[in-house]
Amino acid sequence: MIVKELAEQLELKVLAGEEGLDREIKGGYCGDLLSEVMAKAPEGCVWLTVQGHQNIMAVAVLRDMSAVILVGGHSPDEDTKQKADKEGIPILLWPGSAFDLAGRIYAGLA
Amino acid sequence: MAALRKTFRINKKDFIHAGEASISVKNLLKSLHVDTKLIRCVSVCGYEGEMNVVMHGGEGILSVEIDREKVILEISDDGPGIENIDLAMQEGFSTATEEQREMGFGAGMGLPNMKRNSDHMTVESEKEKGTQIRMSFSMADEKGE
Ligand SMILES: Nc1ncnc2c1ncn2[C@@H]1O[C@H](COP(=O)(O)OP(=O)(O)O)[C@@H](O)[C@H]1O
Numbered sequence: 001m002i003v004k005e006l007a008e009q010l011e012l013k014v015l016a017g018e019e020g021l022d023r024e025i026k027g028g029y030c031g032d033l034l035s036e037v038m039a040k041a042p043e044g045c046v047w048l049t050v051q052g053h054q055n056i057m058a059v060a061v062l063r064d065m066s067a068v069i070l071v072g073g074h075s076p077d078e079d080t081k082q083k084a085d086k087e088g089i090p091i092l093l094w095p096g097s098a099f100d101l102a103g104r105i106y107a108g109l110a
Numbered sequence: 111m112a113a114l115r116k117t118f119r120i121n122k123k124d125f126i127h128a129g130e131a132s133i134s135v136k137n138l139l140k141s142l143h144v145d146t147k148l149i150r151c152v153s154v155c156g157y158e159g160e161m162n163v164v165m166h167g168g169e170g171i172l173s174v175e176i177d178r179e180k181v182i183l184e185i186s187d188d189g190p191g192i193e194n195i196d197l198a199m200q201e202g203f204s205t206a207t208e209e210q211r212e213m214g215f216g217a218g219m220g221l222p223n224m225k226r227n228s229d230h231m232t233v234e235s236e237k238e239k240g241t242q243i244r245m246s247f248s249m250a251d252e253k254g255e
């Protein structure tokens with residue numbers, strides 16, 4: 001599945017990084033501690049987090065992520081969006097809980 | 111391949127550009143077709159080291175050296191130094207501020223992750239003088255993850 005398909009299926013709002021919408025989703029990871037995500041998130045994952053500040057994008061780039069999804073109604077800072085555009089990694093929004101979203105994505109990937 | 115060396119500046123308290131040196135190193139290794147797993151290890155170490163300079167250190171430099179056998183990453187800064195290196199190396203130890211913790215930093219996993227993802231790591235630090243960290247990664251074997 002590519003990011004665009006996921007966004008359409010689950011009605012996730014695409015806020016930035018549209019250029020990366022055709023990235024392939026190979027897995028997922030949930031986490032808000034950057035060191036933990038940096039150490040453990042798999043390549044090609046979608047990352048579910050509440051962190052919207054710009055430093056999340058370096059983690060997304062260094063981990064070769066396919067997209068970042070801000071959950072729980074959190075939104076990215078302006079700088080974060082600019083970095084996402086520059087790096088071509090989409091930022092999507094999900095108003096509900098990480099648990100709910102992770103379950104749906106997991107079911108879709110399985 | 112002759113040894114290739116590149117150096118990047120890390121500016122004190124510069125959260126805006128934090129991570130860029132590590133991204134440059136990653137792109138460099140990728141362009142040299144270094145093994146993907148090794149790139150991921152170097153990326154973890156570079157990122158954690160770079161963030162430590164920005165959060166805890168001073169003006170800093172990150173340098174990478176690549177030859178046929180290994181990658182060497184050196185990260186140094188002229189900040190306040192690490193008072194007790196053994197303690198700092200322990201998982202969970204952090205002097206990060208409340209504000210930094212809210213941003214998802216300060217898990218106290220940076221130095222332990224650097225140790226885990228490199229083949230060899232040395233930390234030297236002197237109070238009020240700064241910190242130097244050197245890590246090497248062998249092209250031959252698989253590490254971390
Ligand atoms: N470059 C540095 N200069 C000064 N202190 C440092 C530096 N790097 C690490 N430290 C100290 O070591 C502690 C542990 O570092 P680390 O394992 O990366 O965890 P964290 O960054 O989450 O606090 C830091 O909280 C800080 O006190």
Ligand SMILES: [Mg+2]
Nearest residue numbers: 158162220221
């Ligand atoms: Mg750290």
